[in-house]
Amino acid sequence: MNMTGEYRIAAPRQAVWDALNDPDILKRCIPGCEEFVKTSDTTYEATVTTRIGPVKTRFTGAVTLTDIDPPNSYRMNGEGKGGAAGFARGGAKVTLTEDGEGTLLSYEVEAKVGGKLAQLGGRIIDPAAKKLANEFFGRFTEILGAVEAPAPVPVAEEAAEKRVLGLSPLVWAAGAVIILALGLLFYFN
C-alpha cells in the first residue's frame, strides 16, 4: 500500500530536523512508544504499545535509515514480523522544504504487508495508519512550538550521532503502518 502526506510545521527547517533527531521528542510523539534502541549507526529497534479499540498490544519493529541528507531528507526502511499474523515491511522517504517561516514536511510511504495483514486489507490499515501519523504530527507540532530557540549545534561527532539517532515521523508513519497492521491482526483474529 502507498501513503503520501504533507504537514506544515510552524518552525524553521533546521529546528524541525533537529527535533526529528531528538530521541526524547520522538519518544514523546510516537503514540505508545516505550523505548527505542540503537542497534547500529543506522538501525534501530523500537518497542511500541498500541491500542486499537479494546485491544492493547506490544510490538517490536526494526528500522534502518539511509540517504541521510541533513536538513533536507532521508529514507527509512522498517520491518515488523508478526509470526502467525504475517509481516509488514515499509519504506519511506521524508523531505523537509522551507515554506516561508515554517517547514513543509512531506512523506511517501510504501508498505508491503503479508499473510493475515494483507487479508485485512487497506481499508482498515490505511485509515488507522493515517490516524496514528496524525497523532504523531499533532504532538510533534505542539512540542516544537514549545521549544525555545534551537540549541547550539553540538560538536561534529555528536551531531552526526544525534542525526542518525532520530527516527523521523516518516519512519513512524511507515512504522505506524507496520505496527498498526500488526495490532489490527490481533484485533480481528
Place this chain on the structure above:
Amino acid sequence: MAETGIGAAVRRKEDYRFLTGRGRYTDDISRPGQVYAYFLRSPHAHATLNGINTDAARNSPGVVAIYTGGDPEADGVGGLICGWVITDKSGEKAKVPPRPLLARDTVHYVGDHVAVVIAETLAQAKDAAELIEVDYEELAACIGTAKALDPDAPLVHAEAPGNLCFDWEVGDEAATDAAFAKAHHVTKLSLVNNRLIPNAIEPRAAIGEYDPGSDSFTLYVTSQNPHVARIIISAFHNVAPEHKLRVVAPDIGGAFGSKLPVYAEEVVCVWASKKVGRPVKWTADRSESFLADVHGRDHVTEAELALEENGKFLGLRAHTIANMGAYLSTIATGTPTWLHGLLFAGQYTTPAIYVNVKGVFTHTSPVDLYRGAGRPEATFVVERLVEIAAREMGIDPVEIRRRNLIPPDAFPYQTPVVVTYDSGDYAAVLDKALEMADYAGFEARQQQAERRGKLRGIGLSNYIEACGIAPSKVAGAIGFALGLWESAQVRFNPTGNVTVFTGSHSQGQGHETAFAQIVSDRLGVPIENVEIVHGDTDRVLFGMGTYGSRSLAVGGSAIVKAMDKVIAKGKKIAAHTLESSEGDVEFEAGTFKIAGTDKSVSIADVAFAAYVPHNYPLEKLEPGLDENAFYDPGNFTFPAGCHICEVEVDPETGVVDIVNWVAVDDFGKVINPMIVEGQVHGGVTQGVGQALLEGCVHDQDTGQLLTGSYMDYTMPRADDVPSFKVGFIETPCPHNPLGVKGCGEAGAIAAPAALINAITDAIGVDHLDMPATPEKVWRAIQQAGTAPAA
C-alpha cells in the same frame, strides 16, 4: 398420497431443525477431552523454509503438541492426492507435484500449512503459534493465470517445467480449422472467467478421535462425500485401514464443491488424535476459509465462432489457460478439461469444435470445483460468442440461437465433443422463456427506461450441462480414480416405517424431503414414516458423494432400485400370506393385491411378517425386508434451459439493477418443484455474484490475497437479485428410472452469460470481464459514449 408424492411441493422436512437452530454441524460436536488444532500458515506465496524453531511455542501454556513438515511422513502418513489425473494430448499424465500435509522445504502459496499447534484451548494454540519462529527465504512468486506460461515466470514445481500441468484437447482440430477457412464471418472473443472463493456459510471443520480399545479412528468432518474421504485417508494417507476408520459428516452448511476435496487439516486431525491420545478439533475461521478452501473458475480464454452468412454455426475454437493454483486438489485436473470441454456444443448443432486447455501452476490457493465446475465456464464462452456474433451480423440474438438449436427429433444427439445428449426440447424451452420474459415487449420497456435516463438491456443464456456424473466406465476412461455409482439401502422396520440409507450426502439441498417423497410415492407409506440417513460411513452402505448434480439422478435411482427389490420380495411374502402364486400379486399404493380378487395385504403387514416370520415361507425365503442396491448410470444427464435477464444500468454511476429474471429449465421429471425452484434461486444468485460482485484478486507481485475478507470480496445479497420467475419444461431423462436430470448447478451455469449479455446490450459494448462492478461498467459507458445526453 399426491400431496407428498413425486411432483408435490412438500415443505422440507429438515427445515424445522435448520430454522430453529437445531441443526447439528461438525463444529457443534464436542468430544470428551478434546484439544484444539491451529494451523500456522505461510504469509508468503513462495519461500524456502530454512528452519522452524518451535522451542518457545512448546513451552507456551496449554500446548499439547506441535507438528511440522516431516512429522506425518515419519509415521508413514502420506501427502494429499489428486484423484482425477487426466491424460493430456501428448499421451502424458498431468503433472502431480508432491503435496505434503505440512510444508517440508518450500511453501507454495499464502495459506500453505507450515505447522500445527495442538493445545488445551484454541486461544492457547493461537498464542503458541505466535511464538513459532519460521525462517523464510522469500522467492519470486508466479501469480496470474495468463503469465504462468511465460518463459521467465518463476517456477512453481520442478515436476512441471514451464508451470505446465497438462496440455489437453478435445474435438477435431483439422475439421474445425477447415470450418473456419470457409466461414463467412468469424467472431472472436478474449475473456477472463474470474476466480471465485466459495464461501459456504459453514466453515470447514474436523474432529479426529482415536479409540485405543478398538484401535479405530473416527473423523467428524464437513465433507460432501464421507466414504470417499475414508477411502483416501485410509488408502493414500495410510492413517488407518478402511475398516478401522469411521467418517461422519453431519449437517453441512453449504459446500458447492468446496467440501469435496480431502484437505490437510482433516487428515492431520485424525492422524494427530492417536499421537496426542485425545480428540483433536479444528474449525476454520472465516479468514482462513478465504485462503484454505479450494477456489473456483480462473480461466483465461481466447475463443472464436465461425458462421455462415445465414448465421449458422460452422465451427467453434477455444484455447484456455486454467489455473490449478499451487497444488492439484482432489479432482483438479478433471474440472477444466472433461467437465468443461465437453459442453462447447451448448444447445447447438455446431458441427466442428476444438477445445484446448492448458492447466498451469501458480503460487496461489489450489483451484478445484465450484458450483457448476467447468460447465459455467463453457456456457459463458459459448453464450457470449453467440451473442456477439448476433450483434456483429445484425441478426436478433434469439433468431441466431433458434437457427442453430438441436431439434427435438435429433435425440440422442452425438456432439462433436464426445458426449451424447440424451433428451431435450430446446426450442420449447426458448419459447416458454421468451413468453415469460415478454421478450416482444422489451423495446417499449427500453424506450420507457430511456426517458428515465436509464440504459436497459436484455440478455439470454441457453445453457447446457452434463450432470448425474457419471458412468463408472466413462469416469475410468477419463482418468477418474474411483467409480461413480451410488448405493442405497431401503429397510422396512418391523413396525412398518422405513429407514433409507443413501450414499448421497446432503449439503442442504433437501435430500431428506425429496428422497422421502420418492419412497413414499413408490412404497405407499406416509412421508412422515420415511427417514433418510446419510453422512456416516458406519451407517450407510457406501457412497460416492454429492457433486455434479448427481444426488437425485444417481443416488435417487439407487433408492428406486432398492425399492424394486423390496417390492419384489414383498410380493413373495404376500403370495404366501394370501395363499396365491407370486405371479398374481400386484403392488399398488402400499398394498399387495391378487389381481381380480379382493384379497390384499398392506406392505406394513408384509414387513411385520418378514420380521416376525411365524407364518412365512422360511424354507425358500430369508426373513427381513431390507434391500441394498448399487446404481451405475448409463450416461450423463443433460439438463438444459434458457435464462433471460433484463437490466437497467444507471449511466451516471454504472450501477446495474437486475429488473427481471426468467429461468426456464428442463430438469427432466421434477420431484419437488419448491426445492427445485430454491436450487434455481440459489444457483442464479451465485451466478449473479460471479457476474456482478465476486472476484478473487491477488497482488500480482507478492501473491498476497487482496480480497481476503468481506470488505473486499463481495457476496450477493437479497437486494442484488430480483424476484425470479421460474418455469419448467419436462423431457424425462430416458436412462434413469426417475426420469430426472439434476438441478443443483444450473442457475450458476446459466446466469453469468445472461447477465453479461444483458449489461453489454444495455451499454453497447461487446464484452465486459466479470465482475461487472459499477466502476467497470461506468468506464465502459464512458468509453463507448453510450450515456444518454444529459
